[in-house]
Amino acid sequence: MSILSAALVAVLLTTRPWRYEETGTATVYVSARPAFVFQRGQCHRCLVARQAGELRAGYSTTRTAIVDVNSRGWETIEAQCLLRYHGYDPGVPDGEYDERSRDATKLFQRNHGLVADGIVGPTTWRELRQDDERGRHGFHTGHDHRFHRTGTEPPDRDHDG
Numbered sequence: 001m002s003i004l005s006a007a008l009v010a011v012l013l014t015t016r017p018w019r020y021e022e023t024g025t026a027t028v029y030v031s032a033r034p035a036f037v038f039q040r041g042q043c044h045r046c047l048v049a050r051q052a053g054e055l056r057a058g059y060s061t062t063r064t065a066i067v068d069v070n071s072r073g074w075e076t077i078e079a080q081c082l083l084r085y086h087g088y089d090p091g092v093p094d095g096e097y098d099e100r101s102r103d104a105t106k107l108f109q110r111n112h113g114l115v116a117d118g119i120v121g122p123t124t125w126r127e128l129r130q131d132d133e134r135g136r137h138g139f140h141t142g143h144d145h146r147f148h149r150t151g152t153e154p155p156d157r158d159h160d161g
Helices: 002-015 074-085 099-111 122-128
Strands: 020-022 027-029 049-051 054-056
Touching (some): 074 099, 074 122, 099 122
Antiparallel strands (some): 049 054
């Protein structure tokens, strides 16, 4: 009996069936994102792409999380990257939703006919995830924004902004 149990555990640890998700049209591998740890000034890459019919930056697939001032986490980075894609400057995409992120969200909401409260909720997520072609000509589209310039770092030849 113990050999059978050990074999079952080995199979489960190898295949990890709990890391797959049914989307209705296909089975998709779901990778676990590590716990979010905020580090002031740590800039995350914003490479937005269309996936499953909506825009995603790869940090969260949420459509319902509430992101407001002092929120921190993967959802916040996702919102910051999507705002950046659409041409609104939320500041450094570091996962902290500060006043600058709120102001960028308010402007985005106002320009998209939404209630301009600066809170990213389900209605704002729906608009952020739509590709209305504006992001292709906006602020840092497709920009690999790994670095935040403070003026004290030497120039990086691979960085264009």
